[in-house]
Amino acid sequence: MTRFLAVYTMKPEDFEAFYNLSEAQQDAINAEGVTQWAAWEERNAAVILDRGGMVGKTTRVTRSGLADASNPLCGYLVVEADTADSAARLFLDHPHLTVFPGDGIDIMPFVT
Numbered sequence: 333m334t335r336f337l338a339v340y341t342m343k344p345e346d347f348e349a350f351y352n353l354s355e356a357q358q359d360a361i362n363a364e365g366v367t368q369w370a371a372w373e374e375r376n377a378a379v380i381l382d383r384g385g386m387v388g389k390t391t392r393v394t395r396s397g398l399a400d401a402s403n404p405l406c407g408y409l410v411v412e413a414d415t416a417d418s419a420a421r422l423f424l425d426h427p428h429l430t431v432f433p434g435d436g437i438d439i440m441p442f443v444t
Contacts, residue, residue, distance in 0.1 A: 333412045335381060336419040339438045340407040346433040347406070365431035376422055382410035406434070416441060 350358065373380060385407060392401035407428075413419035420439045428434035 333414060334416075334419075335442045336411050336413060336416065337440050337442060338384075338409045338411060338419070338423060339405055339440070340386070340409075340428050340434055341404040341436045341438060342406045342432075342434045343404060344402065346435060350433045361431060365427045368427040368431055372426055376411070379411045379413060379422065380409065381412050384408040384410060404435070 350361070353361075373383065387405060387407055390401040390403055390405070392399050411419055411422060413422070416439060419441075420437075423429070423437045423439070426437060428437060
């Protein structure tokens with residue numbers, strides 16, 4: 333079995349739109365999403381190697397030093413599967429896409 337990194341992505345404008353909703357609307361989405369996320373993790377517990385987590389603001393380190401940066405990454409998870417296709421199929425019904433305003437989940441194998 334191969335290990336795969338699953339990276340949750342969200343467009344900045346979708347993130348902003350979510351936080352422009354009323355607190356009640358955000359709470360309702362979060363309540364539904366967190367419940368479904370936990371159920372998804374429970375269904376797939378046998379192949380989840382690292383539950384990862386959600387990530388915040390980005391700081392980029394370059395040869396020139398440190399700088400604020402922007403990217404679509406908002407979280408990650410590590411799973412184990414026979415193929416990239418089977419790893420990707422685990423996420424077809426993921427609440428990041430079905431409840432929250434996520435725009436994608438990128439699946440990539442670890443090669444080292």
